[in-house]
Amino acid sequence: QVQLQESGPGLVEPSGTLSLTCAVSGGSVTSSNWWSWVRQSPGKGLEWIGEIYQTGDTNYNPSLKSRVIISVDTSRNQFSLQVNSVTAADTAVYFCARGSDYDSFLFDYWGQGTLVTVSS
């Protein structure tokens, strides 16, 4: 059973950088799956941020592409999210998720989510 666990600061100052890590257990980031970040806020609902493959190949939501970096650490079996120049609009629950074996945008396993608040 694949499990994902997000970790990182719950509070980020405006104009700062949001950094989260997703640890994968019961599976490997080197499997033939893509790994995604999705966020949920009251204002914008569920929003896909981007995805990464074991090779480091990435795809991003165009709405966030200029501020987001997703990276993978195969030695630690984890992947990470960085969002730069954050504002209050980036306040959300952030989830990491696995793309299914046949559709990278079909999310079959999710982390429990972590709330990140942007505030001074």
Place this chain on the structure above:
Amino acid sequence: DIQMTQSPSSLSASVGDRVTFTCRASQSVSTYLNWYQQKPGKAPKLLISGTSTLQPGVPSRFSASESGTDFTLTISSLQPDDFATYYCQQSYSKPPTFGGGTKVEI
């Protein structure tokens, strides 16, 4: 981006009721339409993929169908565990997008 519109945004129902809610895509998503269930404080859970394929362990009271760009999720006999918010999502094109959800309340 493909916009997903769900209706209603919420509904009240009782145990044993048959409930149906809909999701409309702003353009064709072929059969790449998925449904998730989310309970408060939890992550979304994948219920149905590819328009109508139930995930392992999902009760058979759940079913889904499509007609063009309109998709429906039906719960044939609502159970206490089914009170939750349901989201549709298209995985046809990047970026994948979600509907605003339908909250099923007692």
